[in-house]
Amino acid sequence: MPFPVYLKTGDEVKVNDHVYCSPVWAVRDGTPYSIGRIMEFLPPEGTNGSKETQTQPYMYTRVRIAWYYRPSDVSDRAVNDPRLVLAAMYSEVIDINQIRAKCHVIHRDKISDLAGWKKRPDRFYFNRLFDPYIKKEFEVIQATDVRNLPENIRETLISRYEYVVTEKEVVPDLTDALRLCDTCVAWCETPETVQCDRCKKYFHMLCVQPPLMNKPSRGYGWTCAPCSRKHEEEVDSHDVRHSTPITTKPKSNAPAPRGRGRPRKDRSQAEREENLQIKHFNMWPYRYFGQYTKALDTLDPDDLIFPRIATRQGPKFQASVPPAPDLNTAAASDPDERGGDNTIEILSVINTLTDAEVTEMEDLKKGLTKDVELLQSVDWLTEVIKRFSDAIMAVKPLSSVNMKSVTRLEKWKKHETRYTDREWTPSEVAAFEDGIMTHNAELRAVREEVSSRSMPEVVRFYGHWKNSKLGEENERIREQGKTPEIVGKKYKSVEEARNGQRVGLADEEESLVTHPPKTSMCGACRTRDSKVWWRAPKNLATSILCDSCGLNWRKYADLNVRPPIREESLPVSKARALDKREGTPLQGPSSKRAKTSASTQSTPPPAQAHVPQVRCMACHENGPVGKVLKCKECGVRVHAGTGGAVVEPGTADRWICELCQNEETLEASIYTDCLLCPRPRKNDRASLIPDGFLRICKPTEGQGWVHVLCSVFVPELTYTDAARLRLVEGISTISPHRWSTKCYSCGKSDGAVVRCSGCTKEYHVSCAWKHDLKFGFEMQPVKTTRRDTTITTIFQGQTGCMTPVLLCKEHDTTWRKIYDLCDVDHESGETAIQVYSRIYKQAAVGQAHGLLRKARRLDAILALTRLEPASAAPPAQEPLADAQCYSCFTEYSPAFYRIGGNTAKVECHQCHIDCPADPSPDSDEDKDMLSD
Structure with missing residues (x-):
């Protein structure tokens, strides 16, 4: 007994109803609704007593949906009919709250008035099926139209299924009259039959005397023996008149295509078509019956109903293997032939040891290492057994086995190889897990994330990684016990179920714009008058749609985008604003169904080819190769504009970050520690590896290094070349x-x-980044009286003074418009970091050269220090000798200086110049030494 399920709109939905489905706006990202058929309602996953779901009303939380595709989802061809969809034999279990509203989808042949059907809202139709696994379209016809079948097979097909899926070229054969062999009066299957060209009768190729081995070639016909004999007699009697033959189109019993007649306004007929009962067998209304189907398999209820393709058999796909040679002759002629005793590498002979020898071997094995994890490693245990076996076969004691070396020389190899992979570093593990999160188990794509590892190493590590996760889960179960089974909420009666639960998402939650701007304009039709405004997909002129365009896009993936207004008829300010619409598509953005949360019970279709995407480590957003660059050496990934990288279009996949370039060019210091961050201690320097966005560094004018993030957010610093965010000046x-x-x-x-x-609160920039503080830029309005003295700019249509913002986690930012580091300006195509650096961080390179600019900065510092009273100056720092620098650990320097008066910490002359630990100048000598 089915129990009612009601949407938030008040509509009741049942099994086999067609519905709109879509997750929340943040996940959907502007794509239209998906259309599907409800196959079954499911209680919460893991609910105990799932067998009772047929007799007791549960609060359903999941639903199995059979999806439909839009033609634009599977190909790039333009389809003018937004009501046309493609059926599919692909289902998925989703959250029941993703259901939006009801709709209607029926077959084309069941619609008597197609024009009137398409005029009504929420109506769709289909006549073809797309298989997402083999990526091919098939024709869908009604099962009752299939006539060329034996009676028992046809009755079974009609009683179970409403539609038949087949190839286009097979439709005339299936819809023809029943074809029986004129000789044996048995059914003629299309692949093994031949038709007489004169009497139009069918014969099995083996029933013809003599049997036909092959069908006639294309362009030739075949006649049976009686017709051939009759033709010879007519020729001999000279009664045949050779006239010009008139070719007639062969008749077919296929359903005639319907033309565009005048729509009939029969509302009762349309309502009957909506409520037609469709037969379903195992929750599917159609099955494949085409070129690669065996007709008798239709009688089997467990036979697969999905489309099929030709089997890969024959010389085109398989090799012809010659007979095996005589092994005795081959062994006698060539004793070193592969496969013989001399070429076999023995991995283990441990099963030939006695009990005492096995005990001795186990004791010896435990003494080789104390690492418990290493003793449990399969690679290590396999290598131990192999080396013990080699010692036994060479008649050597087991004590001669040495396991200190991790390499060995295998047969058929000239160089020694490792028997186990080298240890994975934390950065490699992090990159691997990031790749798994992005690409799931597509290890070839994951291998691109971990460029320092080979494909076999990634595959082996994936197995170990999965086992470690499983071990952690088992350990948690042992400590905390098994997770209790979910108890699905039951209703006491159907009335309680009818009034207790309302499922589905309301569009008003996120899709509607509750407070539109005063100058609202639809991004598609350009209207300014609408009672309801919807959020618009990307790449449109504005971020909102009117009520009509919003519903047409969500339901039918149809947008009538008006072409841009001609700039000649507009003022300069408006024409400049319309430059943003340069990339606006005339037919709206492509409609791709958003990926939903798939259940473990469903198998997703194979991934379709798409442009490679790379995830930026700064904003954690994906982007195409070229906009997001990935270092070929270290694997760091960042938006090109955010990292200050300028590359040619054809060399984006070969980009190398500046730290990796410096290892070859030695343009700057080999010590890559940021001069603006806390100095690493001597013991920590070896393990300190720049990770994530902090890996992006830029050289200073003193040949040191600073993080791009630090150089942007420290206000005193400028760039010699702001477009590339280098060289950093003004430390x-x-x-x-x-x-x-x-x-x-x-x-x-x-x-x-x-x-x-x-x-x-004050932070080091790198510390704030590691603790996930909010970084961004804010456009602050400028008063009219201060516009002459304040530099203003335009970013994403907002004018003001662009200010860097760093906020603690406890600050509320919902009321502030803060642009992220990688946000792109639609007009210039630059990121927020690029715009801010170009406007506010560019050094005056046109007014003076680098050395003169440094001298002017030092003069300004000395002028400020001379104004301070002498009594306020702290004791001078005197140079030292025979010491080691606390920062770079060098022992060679013209002079060493104490740090903060601490006699145990000193720094060399170069470090004292680049970034003084005690920046207060103590003496005239120290003041002269201060520089970048």
């Missing part, structure tokens, strides 16, 4: 307060800090 001009203040996160005071935009 010596950083305020002493930034060097002496402790970071709120790490508590250290040996780096430059910046203040939170919402409170008085």
Whole structure:
């Protein structure tokens, strides 16, 4: 007994109803609704007592949907009919709340008035089926139209299924009259029959005397023996008149195509068509019966109903293997032939040992290593057994086995190879898990994320990684016990079920724009008058759609986008604003069904070919190769504009970051530590590897390195080339307060800090990034009286002073419009970092050369220090000798300086110049040494 399920709109939905489905807007990202048929309602996954779902009303949480495709989903061809869809034999279990509303989908042959059907809302039709696995379209005809079948097979087919799926060229044969062999009066299957060209009778090729081995070639006909004899007699009697033959189109019993007649306004007929009862067998209304079907298999209820293709048999796909040679002769002629005793590599002979020898071997094996994980490694255990076997076959004691070496020389190889892979570094494991999260088990794509590993290493590590996750899960179960089974909520009666649950998402939650701007304009039809405004997909002129365009796009994937207005008839300001619409498609963006949460019970279709996507480590958004670059050496991934990289279109896949380039060119220091971050200790330097976005660094004018993030958010710094975010200038001009203040996160005071935009907390930029603080840029309005003295810019249509923003986690940002680092301006195509650096961080390279600019900065510092009273100056830092630099650990320097008066910490002259630990100049000699 079916139990009612009601949507939030109040409509009741049942099994075999057609519905719109879509996740929330954030997941859907502007794609239209998907259309599907409800196959069954399911309670929560893992519900105990699932057998009772047929007799007790549960609160359903899942639903199995049989999807339909739009033609634009499977090909790039343009289809003008937005009501036409493609059926599919593909189902998926989704959350029941993804159901939006009801619709109607029926076969084309069941519609008497197609024009009137398409005028009504939420009506669709189909006449073809698309198989997502073999990527091929098939014809769909009604089962009652199939006539060329034996009676028992035809009755079974009609009683179970409403439609038949077949190839286009097979439709005339299936819809023809029953074909019986004129000789044996048995059914003629199309592949093994031949038709007489004169009497139009059918024969089995083996029933003809003599039997036909092959069908006539294309363009030739065949006649049976009586017709051939009759033709010879007519020729001999000279009664035949050779006239010009008139070719007639062969008759077919296939359904005639319907023309566009005048629509009949029969509302009762249309309502009957909507409520037609469709036969379903095992929840499917159609099955494949085509060129690669065996007719008798239709009688089997467990036979597969899905479309098929030709089997890969024959010389085109299979090799012809010659007879096996005589092994005795071959062994006698060539004793070293592969496969003989001399070429077999023995892996183990341990089963020939006695019990005492096995005990001795186990004791010896435990003494070889104390690492428990290594003892449990399959690779290590296999290698131990092999080396023990080699010692036994060479008549050597087991004590002669040495397991210290991780390499060995195998047969058929000239060089030694490792028997186990080298240990994976934390950065490689992180890149591997990131690839698994993005590409699932597509290991070839994951291998691109971990460029330092070969494909076999990735495959082997994937097995170990899965086992480790399974072990963690088993350990959790042992400690906490099994997760209790979910108890699905039951209703006491049908009335309670009818009133208790409302499923489905309401569009008003996210898709509707509740507070549209005053100058609202539809991104498709350009109207400004609408009672309801909807959020628009990307690549349109505006971010909103009117009520009509919004519904047409969501339901029918149809947008009537007006062409852009001619710029000659517009003012300059409006014409400049219309430049943003350059990439607006005339037919709207492509409609691709958003990926939904698939259940473990369903098998997703094979992935279709698409442009390779790379995930940026700064914004964690995917982008095509070229916009998001991936270093060929270290694998760091970042938007080209955010990393200050300028590459040619054809060389994007060979891009190398500047740190990796410096290893070859040695343009800057080989010590890549950021000069604005806390200095790493000597013991930590070996394990400190730049990771994620902090891997992107730029050289300074003093040949040091700073993070791009640090150089952007420290206000005193500028760039020689702001387009590439390099060379960094002005480290010596950083305020002493930034060097002496402790970071709120790490508590250290040996780096430059910046203040939170919402409170008085101060952080190192890298510390704030590692702790996921909010980074971005804000457009602050400028008063009219200050526009002459304040630099303003335009970003994404908003004008103001662009200000970098760093906020703690406790600050609320919902009321503020903060642009992320990788947000792109539609007009210029630059990222937020590029726009801010170009406007506010570009050094005045046209006014003076680099050395003169440095001298002017130093003059400004000396002028400020001369104004301070002498009593305020701290004790001078005197140069030292025979010491080691606390920062770069060098022992060779013209002079060493104490750090903060601590006699145990000193720094060399170069480090003292690049980034002084105590930035307060103590003496005239020290002031002269301050530089970048």
